[in-house]
Amino acid sequence: MNENHQYSKQFTPQQAKTIVDQLFIQAERQDDEALGKITRSLLAADETYPQTIHIVFERAFAGALRHAFRKEPLKSTEQIISISDILSIGPVESLHTDEGIKNRFCWLQEHLRADIQEQEKEFRSAVQDIKSILPHLPIIFWAGNNAAEQTGLRFATYLLCGQPNEISEINSTKAYESLYRTAEHSEEIHILRSSELSPEQLLEFYAHYEPWNWNPARRAAIEQEGESLLYDGSYLRT
Template sequence: MEIEEMRKKIQELNDGEAKSLLFQIFLRMNLLKETEYSREQFLHDVENIYKTIDHVANKKSELKKEESFKRVHILFGASPAGSLKVALKKMRTKEEKVLSFWDMFSIGPVWKLHETPGEESRFDWIKTVMNAELEEFQDYKQQFQNTVHQIMSIPEDVPIILWVAENAHEQTGLRYVLHLLKNKPNEIQVLNTTELYAEHFHQPDIIYTVLHTGEIPPEKLQVIYAQSKSNSLLSQQERENLEQEWLSLAENKKTLRIWRDGRIKCVDVDYFDQFIITKAKELQIKRQHKGEADEFMKSARIIGEVLGYLEQYVGDSFLEYRLRKLIEKDIFEVEGSLKAMRFYSVRLKR
């Protein structure tokens, strides 16, 4: 690090941080004189202090950049958020921030999710029901809480754009976020990616409906955003209506939601079970023609088949959870370990 650059980084430190680091150096100088603390260890520790100054200054610099953004985008899923970041980069848009939840809001309890008991209830469900490692769960929990904090910390003069397709996952997320923002006067715009994709990329000879925003590649998100900046903002009445819809959802204790006739509907957790069984039967019929009818099928093969035909967006993890429930009910036989989808195969019981 250049001397002048180091000088600037030190100037970024407040009095408490500077005094603490100086004390650490003096403490080690005293240890060097009065104990068996070696010069090598002293140099090693000073180097770490040097790195700490660099790290703290860089963090402060990043926070300053964060505070300078002029628009915030909120999406539901890592995939659409990543695609939008690529699109914004291509547009050379540097002062727009992208926030996203990794969550799947069509599944799991959303009862009182805007309050601590509801949040903990959802975390407990995710931890016990979904087939995930503890480390993955901790990452999920931390990311969820960080995103909520970032949304609540958006300055009141910064416009917000919410990207949502017509599915229970993103539409539930939309209503949850609007409730989080209920006391903020920010301008809020909602981009309906299902409608906008059809508007900008409709081809008469191809029937295609965007199921979720993550299906749209960056170059098409770029077009949608560039041509949608003039879309009308949510009115106060529209915001209040959506916030009220959230409060209704947050009173329901069911753990599965679907999108039907332009609305979110809460359904029983076994709603897709018969569809899974039907697709498994169809696969086995196909395998009969190949002489493979009695063989076990990889669980991922069945889940993939269900996803390919399902007109709802719930994700493979939830469908795999339901497959495990069908195994428990003795509808499927299993071969292998249920620790993760890749470790086991199934077949319908005769």
């Protein structure tokens, strides 16, 4: 992303190629449901908002990013999906299934002794939102160098397995260091969590920091790590 970014409804050549490839693949498989989803997405492209999906992994950070995008055109063109649960603690085994979600939130209720019904509802909604992302929309993950956000990133990537969306990543820790570290303050500039950033800083990131566009190898590796995560029987990730 750069300051000359245009909020256009036009597909990039790579997006167009990806969608056409998926159409041919689904047609060959005679997968009518998948083919219909892609076709409806194409037909609705001229009317579809948003233009970019942002997936984040902290409630406070989601609020800051929404504040950063509160004005037009970003208010209309950017959608934020937040997996706000702290996935570095508690069970994550089979978390992509209804049973896995139930097990996790029962464990959280038992050990945190808090009312987690609303948290579970938000989590289920976020999972469904990710699974429902239209195939032509690009996705940007925002995550810092900490276990909670990195676990969330891998889980979300697994949920997108098989989808043709372009995926990019903004590592908030690296972005902060890239934009603000100087020779005089090289040791002082360091953050771990995305929620440490202000809405003004996030706007600057989005304007001036180029997201890391994942290639197929990177995506496959993260998907595999996400799949392995769902077989993890431990209760702590570092």
